[in-house]
Amino acid sequence: MTASQLEATAKSLRETTMPRWGMVIDLKRCYGCYACVMACKVANHTPPGVFWSRILKGEAGSFPNTVRQALPVLCMHCDEPSCMEVCPTGATQQTDEGIVIVEQDKCMGCKYCIMACPYGARYSVEKWESYFPEGLPLSPYEEFAKQAWEEKSGCGVATKCDFCRDRIAEGREPACVEACPADARIFGDLSDPNSEVSILIKRHRGEVLHPELGNKPKVYYLAPR
Amino acid sequence: MDPKVDGQIQTEWGWLVAIYLFLGGVGGGAYTIAAINGFMGEGLALSTRVGLWIGFPALLIGSLFLLADLGSPARAILAGMKPGSSWIARGFWIITVFMILALLHLALYLYTDIGGAVLAVIAGAGIVFAVLTMAYTGILLGASKGIPFWRTGVVPVVFVVSAVVTGHFTIMLGMTLFGEAAAMGSSLRTMALEAAVLVALEVLVIAFFLQAAFKLPDQRESAERILRRRSFVVGYFILGLAVPLVLMLVVYGSLAQDGAAISLPLVAVGALLGLVGGLILRQSVLVCGALPTLNIAGFQFRRVARPKQRKPSMGMLPPQ
Numbered sequence: 162m163t164a165s166q167l168e169a170t171a172k173s174l175r176e177t178t179m180p181r182w183g184m185v186i187d188l189k190r191c192y193g194c195y196a197c198v199m200a201c202k203v204a205n206h207t208p209p210g211v212f213w214s215r216i217l218k219g220e221a222g223s224f225p226n227t228v229r230q231a232l233p234v235l236c237m238h239c240d241e242p243s244c245m246e247v248c249p250t251g252a253t254q255q256t257d258e259g260i261v262i263v264e265q266d267k268c269m270g271c272k273y274c275i276m277a278c279p280y281g282a283r284y285s286v287e288k289w290e291s292y293f294p295e296g297l298p299l300s301p302y303e304e305f306a307k308q309a310w311e312e313k314s315g316c317g318v319a320t321k322c323d324f325c326r327d328r329i330a331e332g333r334e335p336a337c338v339e340a341c342p343a344d345a346r347i348f349g350d351l352s353d354p355n356s357e358v359s360i361l362i363k364r365h366r367g368e369v370l371h372p373e374l375g376n377k378p379k380v381y382y383l384a385p386r
Numbered sequence: 387m388d389p390k391v392d393g394q395i396q397t398e399w400g401w402l403v404a405i406y407l408f409l410g411g412v413g414g415g416a417y418t419i420a421a422i423n424g425f426m427g428e429g430l431a432l433s434t435r436v437g438l439w440i441g442f443p444a445l446l447i448g449s450l451f452l453l454a455d456l457g458s459p460a461r462a463i464l465a466g467m468k469p470g471s472s473w474i475a476r477g478f479w480i481i482t483v484f485m486i487l488a489l490l491h492l493a494l495y496l497y498t499d500i501g502g503a504v505l506a507v508i509a510g511a512g513i514v515f516a517v518l519t520m521a522y523t524g525i526l527l528g529a530s531k532g533i534p535f536w537r538t539g540v541v542p543v544v545f546v547v548s549a550v551v552t553g554h555f556t557i558m559l560g561m562t563l564f565g566e567a568a569a570m571g572s573s574l575r576t577m578a579l580e581a582a583v584l585v586a587l588e589v590l591v592i593a594f595f596l597q598a599a600f601k602l603p604d605q606r607e608s609a610e611r612i613l614r615r616r617s618f619v620v621g622y623f624i625l626g627l628a629v630p631l632v633l634m635l636v637v638y639g640s641l642a643q644d645g646a647a648i649s650l651p652l653v654a655v656g657a658l659l660g661l662v663g664g665l666i667l668r669q670s671v672l673v674c675g676a677l678p679t680l681n682i683a684g685f686q687f688r689r690v691a692r693p694k695q696r697k698p699s700m701g702m703l704p705p706q
Contacts, residue, residue, distance in 0.1 A: 188683070219685035232680065232687045243531040249475035250464035269464055270457020272398045273474050276530035279678050285398065285457055317457030370680050374531055384683040 181259045182324055183351035183379035184338070185358045185367055186233050189386070190345035193218060193231025200340030201235075204325060205313065206306040209292050211284045213322035214337045230385050233346070235337065236261060236282035236322035237370065237378030244274035244283060244321075252319070259351075259379060260324045268318035275319060279371050280378075283321045324348075351379060394607065396533060396675045402455035404669035407523040408552070409448030410481065411545060411664065414520035415553020417441030417488050421509040421516070424495075433573055436560035437553070438495055441488035441516070444556075445481055473529050477522045484515035520549035523668075533675040535608030540595045541671070547591050551584045552664035555630070555657040562654040574653065575641035582634040585627055585660065592627075592667075604678045611674040618670040626663010630656040 193216050201207070201214035217232045242261050245253040252267035253274055263274075275283045289307045291299050299307065314320040325335035333339070338346040349358035358381070361367060367381030420437020453459045465478045491508050524542030531537060558577055599609035612618050633656030640649065680687040 217680065217687040219680075219687035221683075221685045228685075230685045232682065232685070234680065234687075247472045247474070247529060249468065249472040249478070250461065251468050251471060252464075267461070267464060268458060269461035270459075271455075271465075271474055272457070273472065273526075273530070275398050276396060276527075276532050276536075276675075278532045280680070281532070281677055287457065319457075368682055370682060371678065376531075382682055385685070386683065 179257045179352075180350035181352040181379070182238070182329065183259075183349065183358055183381065184235075184324075184335075185347045185349075185361045185381045185383060187345045187347070187361075187383040188230060188232065189383065190343040191231050191233055191341075192343060194342065196340045196342055197233055197337035197346065200336040201322070204328070204336035205322075206309040207284075207320070208286050208289045208307070208310060208316075210290075211286060211320065213282070213284075213320075215281075228386075232382075233337075234280060234282070235380065236324075237280050237376065237380045238322075238324060240377035240379065241375060243277040243279065243374070243376055244319075247273045247277040249273065256326070258326075258329075260326055261321070262323050262326070263314070263319050263321060265315050265318045270317045270319065272319065279374055279376065283319050285319050286316050288316050394676050394679075395611065395673065396677060397673075399455070399672050399675075401669060402451050404665065404672050406448045406452040406455070407526075407545070407668045407672075408665045409444045409451065410523045411520055411549030411668075412552045412556050412661070413441045413444030413448065413488070414484070414516040414523075415549040415551070416444065416556045417484075417491075417516045417553070418513055418520075418550065419553055419557055421491070421513050424509055425506070432561055433557050433577060435495070436564065437557045438488070438492045440553075440556050440560060441512075442485055442492060445485045445488065445519070449481060473522065473526045477519075477526060480515060480518045480522050484512070484519050487512040487515055517546070520546045523549065527671070527675075530675075532677060533608075534602065534604035534678050535599060535675050536671070538595075538598065538605070540591070540598060544588075544591050544595050544671075545668075547584070547588045548664050548667055551581070551588050552661055554581050554584055555660040555664075558653055559657040559661070562650045562657070572641075575638055578634045578637040578641065578653070581656075581660070582631055582638060585631045585634065589627055589631075604676065607676040608674045611676065612670050615670055615674065617666055621666040622663045622670065625659050626666060627660075630660040630663070633659075 195216055197214050198212060198216055201212070205213060207213055214233065214235045217234055219230050219232055221228050221230065238259060238261050240259065242253070242255065245255060245261065249271060250267050250269055252264050252269075253261065254264060255261050270285060272285050275285060289310065291297060291303055293300070325333075328335060334348050338348045347357055347361060349356040351358060353359060361383065362381050365383045367383055369378040369381055416437045417440070420434045420441065423437065424434040453462060456462055465472075465475045466482070468475050469479050470476070487508060491505070491512050494505060494508065521542050524545030527533070527536035527545075528538065528541045554577065558574070558581065561574065561577075596609050596613070599605040633652055637649065637653055637656070
């Protein structure tokens with residue numbers, strides 16, 4: 162067996178045994194309470210202005226028959242991530258489980274990946290600024306969060322949602338999923354046809370955002386109506 | 387909420403990146419024209435000398451602006467380790483090789499008598515990398531999936547044409563500053579005509595770029611934004627394109643008459659305005675880069691960019 166054949170075999174073995182993490186967001190259930198946004202902030206200690214998990218509000222119809230809808234957005238952990246394609250240093254990588262991550266000690270902070278992500282999932286901050294008005298020192302809570310953030314991601318580099326991979330390693334769900342009071346977010350293994358996420362996507366024809374771009378996102382949405 | 391005026395634009399790349407792209411274009415354009423003029427003979431020796439002097443420093447200073455924009459500039463060398471991975475990594479090597487060639491060409495041109503085949507080989511390779519540098523500044527944006535306005539094949543064409551124009555104007559400006567008026571009559575006349583033709587070409591390319599952008603909803607927002615910018619309409623269209631075009635035609639017309647005096651201030655003002663226009667073009671294209679709307683099941687979701695707004699200061703707090 163040649164080296165390339167060995168590598169291909171190892172890869173297929175990994176693919177068959179490794180989960181391929183993905184998420185389903187049921188828009189019929191989401192009422193835009195921002196619990197996921199806050200849970201992400203608490204779990205990941207993101208600095209002011211950085212939202213790995215966000216809620217967008219949209220409208221449809223015309224007056225007086227209009228409807229408002231919330232759209233939770235996070236990193237789509239694409240199978241073909243455009244952020245990874247443009248990364249000049251190899252800092253953006255994909256784990257065997259399909260999670261797109263940034264290795265902070267390799268990132269030079271060029272922000273090219275931010276321009277390449279069609280979902281606006283990436284951020285970069287130059288320095289940690291207080292949530293409170295200028296002139297006030299960081300509160301003890303902010304000092305703690307700043308230190309935790311420096312260890313996890315840091316300033317001057319690209320940052321993004323990592324599906325709470327440290328929680329997954331502990332057998333827990335991502336913070337946004339755990340916090341959702343409406344059970345609108347379902348997390349699971351897309352490679353398992355019997356997982357809840359796979360069944361929901363198949364049964365309710367789960368859609369992805371901007372499928373025409375070819376990124377193959379792993380966050381699926383169930384239509385609100 | 388008016389979708390035309392909400393904050394759905396990228397805010398990460400601003401003036402520093404615009405100056406980097408501008409100087410990259412100026413360096414590439416000036417070198418290309420200088421090297422081509424070098425093949426043309428002694429009549430264009432001044433423009434060759436000026437252009438060669440501009441190429442290397444423009445690239446060097448431009449690269450410093452990119453370094454200043456990096457969040458972790460100490461790791462910039464990592465971009466050189468993976469040359470095939472990204473357009474920034476490819477640009478790293480394109481610009482590095484071009485800078486070496488431009489510096490070598492300048493040194494050989496100024497300090498040695500080497501001519502003929504050796505200089506021609508270096509100039510030929512230099513032109514290739516200069517063109518790659520000019521195209522790279524546009525392709526860098528064109529490869530960004532997150533900004534539909536940039537993700538078109540026209541952007542590299544716009545940037546290449548603008549790079550040649552700004553390179554041309556830089557040489558003309560340098561000639562007026564360092565040359566002797568009596569010695570550059572015919573070459574300045576030729577360059578004024580070339581500048582007018584190039585500016586007219588840029589007008590056509592920009593018009594095509596913007597009308598094409600108006601056809602797609604996600605790009606249309608950027609096109610509308612750029613046309614609402616006073617700096618773009620006045621600074622680029624009028625002062626950066628129209629006025630230099632008229633001035634270059636006036637210079638060309640006046641020099642066509644035998645014994646006419648060269649109006650160097652006219653040339654310098656036209657060239658300077660053209661350069662400012664080139665910088666405004668790049669800055670406008672960057673800051674008007676609108677993010678794509680996220681649509682699902684008939685709903686449109688605006689993705690609002692992070693506003694870089696000042697936080698309230700202590701003075702704005704209510705009294706305690």
